[in-house]
Amino acid sequence: MNVELRFYPDPVLQQRAAPIAALDEEVRQLAAGMLELMKDRRGIGLAGPQVGALHRIFVMSLGGEQPVDRVLINPEILDREGSVVGEEGCLSFPGLYAKIVRPEWIRYRALNLEGNVEEKEAEGLEARVILHETDHLDGILFLKRMSPAEKQMLSRSLRELEQDFEELHPDQSRGRAKARPRR
Ligand code: ZN
Numbered sequence: 001m002n003v004e005l006r007f008y009p010d011p012v013l014q015q016r017a018a019p020i021a022a023l024d025e026e027v028r029q030l031a032a033g034m035l036e037l038m039k040d041r042r043g044i045g046l047a048g049p050q051v052g053a054l055h056r057i058f059v060m061s062l063g064g065e066q067p068v069d070r071v072l073i074n075p076e077i078l079d080r081e082g083s084v085v086g087e088e089g090c091l092s093f094p095g096l097y098a099k100i101v102r103p104e105w106i107r108y109r110a111l112n113l114e115g116n117v118e119e120k121e122a123e124g125l126e127a128r129v130i131l132h133e134t135d136h137l138d139g140i141l142f143l144k145r146m147s148p149a150e151k152q153m154l155s156r157s158l159r160e161l162e163q164d165f166e167e168l169h170p171d172q173s174r175g176r177a178k179a180r181p182r183r
Contacts, residue, residue, distance in 0.1 A: 007164070
């Protein structure tokens, strides 16, 4: 399946994705396309809304010596503990990184592509990716998890992304453009 990456501030990134009811061929093709795109962009996680698919699915692959491709469907965070700061990026915000506070440890449940329920614990980077991607499924971007100071530091890059989006999609950002003085 040919999937295309959506960039901030595409409105689809702020919508809540719907649970996946059946693990059919369409879902398998979506997952395969998302994994391919994620690797292409050298990412470690990618969620449905980031390719315009408002379904509760994300893919991840943490790298290391034996990277494992994973597909998580209808994920739920059951428990979380601690808090830790780590640097995070997002494929929908190219070139932009920020320090984000996240729980250190989580317990989560998700379906895999075979339809089996996985209930597991994760910590460190793995927990961070699962939390970041699950946020995407609720329309929550990592911007929302940043401190005001962190956001301020990135304001120029954010504005550039907003301008790029406006140029590419003048129809979708009319409201946004109107609020700003014309040049
Ligand atoms: Zn992201």
